[in-house]
Amino acid sequence: MGFPPISSLSFILFLFHFHSTISSSHFCAPHQSLSLLQFKDSFSINSSASVRCQHPKTESWKEGTDCCLWDGVTCDMKTGHVTGLDLACSMLYGTLHSNSTLFSLHHLQKLDLSDNHFNFSHISSRFGHFSNLTLLNLNFSVFAGQVPSEITHLSKLVSLDLSDNDDLSLEPSSLGNLTQLTSLDLSHNDFSGQISSSLGNLTHLTSLDLSHNNFSGQILSSLGNLPHLTSLDLSHNNFSGQIPSSLGNLTQLTSLDLSGNYFSGQIPSSLGNLTQLTSLDLSFNNFSGQIPSSLGNLPHLTSLYLIGNNFSGQIPSSLGNLPHLTSLYLSGNNFSGQIPSSLGNLPHLTSLYLSYNKLMGQVPDSFGSLVNLSYLILSNNQLVGPIHSQLNTLSNLRDLFLYGNLFNGTIPSFLFALPSLQYLDLHNNNFIGNVSELQHDSLRFLDLSNNHLRGPIPSSIFKLENLTTLILASNSNLTGEIPSSICKLTYLQVLDLSNNSLSGSVPQCLGNFSSMLSVLHLGMNNLQGTIPSTFSKDNSLEYLNLNGNELEGKISSSIINCTMLQVIDLGNNKIEDTFPYFLETLPHLQILVLKSNKLQGFVKGSTAYKSFSKLRIFDISHNNFSGPLPTGYFNSLEAMMTSDQNMIYMSATNYTGYVYSIEMTWKGVEIEFTKIRSTIRVLDLSNNNFTGEIPKVIGKLKALQQLNLSHNSLTGHIQSSLGNLTNLESLDLSSNLLTGRIPTQLGGLTFLAILNLSHNQLEGPIPSGQQFNTFDASSFEGNMGLCGSQVPKKCFGDEAPSLQPSSFDEGDDLSLFGEGFGWKAVTMGYGCGFVFGVVTGYVVFRTKKPSWFLRMVENKWNLKNRKTKKNAGRYGARRN
Structure with missing residues (x-):
């Protein structure tokens, strides 16, 4: 089969077009190819050098091939000059020296070196010689030191990104010379000082991000001179003073984030002019006064964040006029009065956070219309009354936090039937009655503690295969036994059934329970029998509290398999045993309470290297121990020799939301500490039969806050x-x-x-x-x-x-x-x-x-x- 005939004229035109194409395409100049290869050879390829993505582009660079065809290289097709170099995520590791062959590519217009590891290189002043550069991206590439002033000589620069280097500094006033900039990102560095009014000269800017630095001073009104600005992020700095009303001139702004600063005063009503805003975040500042009703005039607003300020007065009902609002965060303020029913008019609302205020009254019936709501957080207010049945329409509700209010009545059964509910926290209220059976197995977190509930624990709870947290503590009236079926909850991390009237024995399977269990608190019940006799290896248990029961028998030595244990509280039981020396090998143990049992014999002291070296509270009072005081332990209690200045509460490391509690004699009074500061140091050996002298070495325990050796026979x-x-x-x-x-x-x-x-x-x-x-x-x-x-x-x-x-x-x-x-x-x-x-x-x-x-x-x-x-x-x- 032959080719179809073509006319002579067509053939001539084809040859002419082919010749023109060939003659107008140039290969990469040899000196440029050599410069790129030398640049490549100055770095190693390391998989850890690029975190967000990994694409080792320089591996395609081969000697003797056209560099214009190399990955990440762009050339001018007429001249063959390299005009663009995109080496983002190329896994480059090494130092970028000022004599690098990179700087011989004089025709570069775009340079992207983001997400590599340049080993704290200083940004060379030779970057300022790229006179044609329009884009410079050094984001997330481990540069350090002072940004050279020569960067401001890049008069054609349109986009500059120096973000996420952590250790850069610069003189902000110099940036005012880059008058062609449309995007400037200096976020996540160590820049400081006041921002210069010269930034108002960057009239082409559409995006300005100075977040997560140490900038200070006031926001200058000159920022209101940036008519094309669509995104302004000054969050997480040290800015102070009031918001200038001139920000209301930025009518193209779609995102404004001033969170995490020290701004004060009232929100200027001029922000109501920003009718294109979709996101406004003023959280964690010192704003006060009332929210201006003008914020209800932002028709495109989808997110409003005002958390952690000093706003007061009532929540303006005008917020119910924001038809596209999906997230409303007003927690951590001083709002008072009732929740406006107009908030029920927000059909697209998915997140409503009103916690930690002074809100009163009942939850509005209109909330039943928020059918898209996933997060309803109303905790720590003064809300009252029963929970209305209108909320049974919230089929998409995932998190419901109502704790720390004055809700009463029974817990409505429809809450346990909401099909999407995963987190339900109702603790610290006045709920009464029995706990309803659960009708869905989606629940992962359930906290009903500190109410007035009664009756048995619903059997359906022990069928929640995805449950990670079960806290039914301090109800005082929950009765019945703990079924062994609880051990089927293989994802359980926290189990707290303390301060009830539960009876029967401790399920022995709890010792061989899921490796994920971090907290086991069954204290202050009527449990009998023995402590679990077998604790499995490789478990995650950090907090074991069986205080205040009627447990007998001995302390199993298999407890040393719980190598993560920080707290052991077996006090106020009927345990008959000698001192459990094997506990001294637990490397993280900080609290040991064995008080008020029937323990006896000598406490000879350390038998292992650095015994109890992290112990902060050691209470073996009210037993029958005898012989001399355990001087060997006093020599190894290193945590009691040094004060801890960290004023945090002790909590589970595998589950940070749970704070440890303990019952202890403090200054002669029996107290339950619902939170334990990490600074506390207590040594209580009182009410035993210890004899002999007080050893002088006890004077080493310089961090001790309480020492009780009373009611012994010391001489x-x-x-x-x-x-x-x-x-x-x-x-x-x-x-x-x-x-x-x-x-x-x-x-x-x-x-x-x-x-x-x-x-x-x-x-x-x-x-x-x-x-x-x-x-x-x-x-x-x-x-x-x-x-x-x-x-x-x-x-x-x-x-x-x-x-x-x-x-x-x-x-x-x-x-x-x-x-x-x-x-x-x-x-x-x-x-x-x-x-x-x-x-x-x-x-x-x-x-x-x-x-x-x-x-x-x-x-x-x-x-x-x-x-x-x-x-x-x-x-x-x-x-x-």
């Missing part, structure tokens, strides 16, 4: 090293057999509010001044040998010298007498004769325990003074 002196516990707020050594004087060093504990030394065998004067002036007679009663203004027995003569601070390596008695023939031994020698003095000094030197002699001399001295003096000085004062 010896009160160690002066306790004066090193400078954070101590409560010290209870009462009801022991302690002897000797009260160390004056305790007076230097400026935070000490509670001191109880009562019912010991202490003697001598109660130190005066300092912190002792704040304690009354109850701190010292029951010590017949004490004298001072707080007790009936008055002192005679001068107050005895204060005890000197002691080291941790020697006994306190040595600190009084020193090594060998101390000054006291010499003094006694002069008083009783040289021979007697030498003998006494020798005894002191050999035994290093002269306390018996000191007490003998002191008793003689006190008897003599009572006979010769009738008036005693004042050695104390009553509590302020």
